[in-house]
Amino acid sequence: xxxxxxxxxxxxxxxxxxxxxxxFLANYLTDREPKAAVEPSEDDLRRTRLEMDRMxxxxxxxxxxxxxxxxxxxxxxxxxxxALLPFGVLLLHGSALCMDGEAVIFTAPSGTGKSTQAxxxxxxxxxxxxxxxxxxxxxxxxEDRVMVHGSPWDGKHRLSRNxxxxxxxxxxxxxxxxxxIAPLTRDEAxxxxxxxxxxxxxxxxxxxxxxxxxxxxxxxAFYGLECNMSPEAAKTAYRGVFGC
Numbered sequence: 001x002x003x004x005x006x007x008x009x010x011x012x013x014x015x016x017x018x019x020x021x022x023x024f025l026a027n028y029l030t031d032r033e034p035k036a037a038v039e040p041s042e043d044d045l046r047r048t049r050l051e052m053d054r055m056x057x058x059x060x061x062x063x064x065x066x067x068x069x070x071x072x073x074x075x076x077x078x079x080x081x082x083a084l085l086p087f088g089v090l091l092l093h094g095s096a097l098c099m100d101g102e103a104v105i106f107t108a109p110s111g112t113g114k115s116t117q118a119x120x121x122x123x124x125x126x127x128x129x130x131x132x133x134x135x136x137x138x139x140x141x142x143e144d145r146v147m148v149h150g151s152p153w154d155g156k157h158r159l160s161r162n163x164x165x166x167x168x169x170x171x172x173x174x175x176x177x178x179x180x181i182a183p184l185t186r187d188e189a190x191x192x193x194x195x196x197x198x199x200x201x202x203x204x205x206x207x208x209x210x211x212x213x214x215x216x217x218x219x220x221a222f223y224g225l226e227c228n229m230s231p232e233a234a235k236t237a238y239r240g241v242f243g244c
Contacts (some may be wrong), residue, residue, distance in 0.1 A: 005080075006030040008089045008138040008149040009164070011177045012080055015039035018069035021076060023151055023198060027162045036083040040075035041200060048074045054091030057084075069077035077153050081198055085205055085221040090212050091198040094170070095155075096137035096148050097121055099129050102168035103148035104241060106225075107196045113229065114173050134159035139167065139197075139216060146220050169241045176226035179233045189222035 002015045005028040022029075023166040024115035048071045081091045094107040095118040104121075106114035111152065115134055122129045124188045132148055135155030140147045156162035172184065174194050184192065200206055223240060227233035238244065 004030050004032065004034045005176065006032060007080060007151055008084055008087070008140045008147075009090065010084055010087045011035055013037040014080075016072055016076060018072055018073055020069050021073050024073060024144065028152060035087070038076065038079040038083050040072050042078060044075040044079065045071040048078075067175070069215070073228075083140075084138065084140075085200065085208060085212070088212060089149075090139045090209065090216065091136055091151075092139050092170075092193075093136060093196045093198075096130055096132040096150075097129055097135050098148075098163070098165040099125065099168070099238070101165060102173040103132060103137075103165040104150065104168050105170045106173050107170060107192060108173040112173055113175060113227075115155065116229055117171075117225070117227065117233065117237065118159075120229070120231055122188055124231055125238070130161070131159040132161060132163060132165060141212065141215055141219070144219065146216050167220050168211055171223045171224055171225050171237060171241070174224065174226050177223075177228060179227045179230070179236040181223050181225045181227075181237050184222040184224050186217060188224065189217055192222060193217065 003015065003022055003024055004011050005025045007028055011030050011032040011034045045068060062171045062189045092105060093193050094105040095114040097118050106117045108114040118134065133154050134157050136151050136153040138149040138151050139160055147164050148161045149164045150162050150166050152160065168195060197213060199209055225237050
């Protein structure tokens with residue numbers, strides 16, 4: 001089947017085998033003329049299966065065989081992110097929310113508490129906060145700023161919307177007994193982007209990704225948050241980022 005999905009403002013033609021993957025992208029379907037195209041091949045599915053095998057081995061658990069539709073979904077994700085790169089779009093692993101019309105992204109290794117911090121903000125600030133994406137938001141350069149866009153790949157809590165907001169800050173989360181926040185140095189921010197943003201294997205695409213990271217470093221603010229899981233953590237982070 002063939003359809004067009006618009007992600008980060010870019011219409012992408014998608015060819016896939018499984019109806020459930022069209023349903024997965026239902027909130028992003030568009031009638032706009034596509035500017036890029038993706039179609040997972042059998043090789044893409046085999047590659048995805050091998051990557052899952054390796055991840056299972058590294059993490060020390062037994063890999064369970066998954067359906068081909070799931071493999072296709074993961075292959076589509078990689079191919080779409082790759083297709084968006086020429087349009088100034090970068091995938092960042094993090095939990096993105098919108099606070100008073102501006103986006104804040106929490107980044108951290110899985111299990112550290114980035115989704116928990118996003119939840120604490122929703123609890124502390126109520127209707128002023130809503131989720132953009134809880135796992136894989138898309139960042140796109142737009143003139144003199146960075147826009148944060150939702151995607152359907154949104155983590156185990158399935159928190160996302162097909163929306164966008166200008167980026168206010170990226171916050172690195174580390175656990176601590178107390179709560180404090182401070183700006184990151186440029187070197188720290190660079191390492192953060194390198195660790196949590198997608199990097200393609202192709203050398204030319206990798207160079208383009210590096211340049212895109214550098215531009216985003218120039219246009220966004222980066223902070224380090226050391227925090228516990230109390231409501232005060234959200235208030236500390238908010239005061240540090242918004243100066244209120």
